[in-house]
Amino acid sequence: MQVFNIPRAIKQNSNFTFCPGCDHGVAIRLVAQIIDELKLQEKTIAVASSGCSVLLYDFLDVDCIESPHGRACAVATGIKRAHRALNNDRFVFTYQGDGDFASIGLAESMHSALRGENITAICINNTNYGMTGGQLGPTTTMGQITTTSPDGRNAHYHGFPIKTAEQIALCEGTSFSARAALYDVKNILSTKNIIKKAFQYQIEGLGFSFVEILSSCPTNWKLSPKDSHLKIQNELTKVYPLGIFKDVKND
Amino acid sequence: MNKKELLKGNIAIAKAALNCGCKCYFGYPITPQTEIGEFLSKEMQQRKLAYVCAESEVAAINMALGAASTGAKVMTSSSSCAVSLMQEAISYASSDELPIVLINVMRAGPGQGYIYPSQGDYNQATTGGGNGDYRTIVLSPSNVQECVDLTYKAFYLSQKYRNPTILLVDGLLGQMAEPVEINDNPYQEIDNSSWRLDGANERPSRNIHSLEPNQNKLNRHIIELFKKYTIIEQNECDYEEYMTQDAKVILTAFGTMARHAKALCNYYREKGIKMGLFRPKTLYPFPYKKLNELSQKTNLIIDIEMNMGQMLKDVRLAVLSNARVAFIGKPVGDWLTEEEMIKAADNILKEQYASI
Ligand SMILES: Cc1ncc(C[n+]2csc(CCOP(=O)(O)OP(=O)(O)O)c2C)c(N)n1
Secondary structure, eight states: OOOOOOOTTBOTTOOOOSOTTOSHHHHHHHHHHHHHHTTOGGGEEEEEOSSTTTTHHHHBOSEEEEOOTTOHHHHHHHHHHHHHHTTOOOEEEEEEEHHIIIIITHHHHHHHHHHTOSOEEEEEEOSSBTTTTSBOOTTOOTTOOBTTBTTOOOHHHHOOOOOHHHHHHTSTTEEEEEEEEOSSHHHHHHHHHHHHHHHHHHHTTOOEEEEEEEOOOHHHHTOOHHHHHHHIIIIIHHHSOOEEEEETTTO | OOOEEEEEHHHHHHHHHHHTTOOEEEEOOOTTSHHHHHHHHHHHHHTTOEEEEOSSHHHHHHHHHHHHTTTOOEEEEEOHHHHHHTHHHHHHHHHHTOOOEEEEEEOBOSTTOBSSOOOTTHHHHHHOSSSSSOOOEEEOOSSHHHHHHHHHHHHHHHHHHTOOEEEEEEHHHHHOEEEEEOOOOOSOOOOOTTTOOSOOSSSOOOEEOSOOOOHHHHHHHHHHHHHHHHHHHHHOOOEEEESOTTOSEEEEOOTTHHHHHHHHHHHHHHTTOOEEEEEESEEESOOHHHHHHHHHTOSEEEEEESSSSSTHHHHHHHHTTSSEEEEEEOSSSSOOOHHHHHHHHHHHHHHHOTTO
């Protein structure tokens, strides 16, 4: 009896290299399931970024290119535009951390949204620079202790965090912008629907589609996997509310 | 034969790029190269090609990186301080073995410098301004016709060797109009079906990356890159010689400076001094071997550049102890005049030949 199918778009015999309790693996599995469901495997080019998910191409069984830290949306723009110039219709998405998307790459991310670039960006928000060991990043919450904010984030000293999904929703070229979370089964299922919608908007040629996913980082948060997910449910969703902030079909 | 037209270097480069099938251009304005992007904006939109007014040079070169991974011919252009911004992605593209053509129409530095003439980016272009062990092919035109010819060649070599290739252009040349012929692209198309990212359709998925957490694999990758560079060095050295056959004194210069150097050769030949010129057209690979051969028959090499002596070190590496190497240069501003060069050359020649 098989109870759990590995999606076709996940490479056979590949093992996730993420820390125990990290949500990156869940998010990547959802992406792979949707690639299967929308039959995108043969026409997808994925753009990996610098961060914990840098080895995306080891897990996803689609064509994939690495981008320099922060530049994923620019790289994706180049791929999408070049294929269009070659008369190819290809599906292009980025998979980035919040530091990658909203700090070092904010210009590339926001301008891709403003241009209405017909790509999809997925941003894993774990409120720190995970790969480098949990430093203060663009989404670190007020009071949050990190390795570079030992006394907690302080408005006077560090300034304020960015509400990425809300900001991207403000860009006229954005077709869809939403924030989702993965702390329980119900949310995992709704995150899947949200990513699927974002992918479909690209397929329909509606412009830049974006999903921010609140994700656990037990190692750097110094919490158990269970407590990390409780923190997302009870604390992070208050700072970063879940929901759809822009949907061209409903606006 | 096509008709000659009067074109600025910048426009000639843009026309040549279109003519040889450039499908994508990404750029951000900076003098003295802005006309390239302005010209292409109209032409590429009309042809339904990929053109993006990028938000920065960082974005432009990364768009080029993505676009190159599809196998399409890709170009970006910029100038000096802004080319500095692109170096991270050039380093990535070298490791990824992606064919990007980068046009650098030079201005003066360091930093913002100014739009004055200068050849100050030789070092950055030839030794790599980014991190790690890598090389970029660097071509150097000295007139507007060569802006066309070497643009074709830049696309060809970048595709042939899957390597970023830089056309290093003097600002002077970008802005100067000369009669040129936009001839047909003489190079063959390179098949890229074995590596391009166009979707894993009836083939295994592919990935392109520079990250390599396994040190043995990373070592092997870089050693493979250097095997490729050795082949480039063996096959692609290109240069021009002017009256070198019987020359006792050889001038070395690149780009537009070589034209002034030719005038110098003519001047001194009238005075009975057998002077010739050696001009590398490929700055990487630098034609060490040929210059070494020439230097064995001479006793004086004078390197002339609009910088403080950047190609000079390659000239010295080529000449070794075969001949004395002298330098005439100026970092930025009004191009060295013939009088200035003659004055400097007279002094050098006096030291060499007490009789002059
Ligand atoms: C230009 C550049 N600066 C810094 C780094 C080092 N670096 C690699 S990943 C990373 C942070 C990643 O954080 P985030 O994007 O939030 O993703 P996460 O690792 O948390 O998933 C940093 C700073 C780099 N590789 N390149």
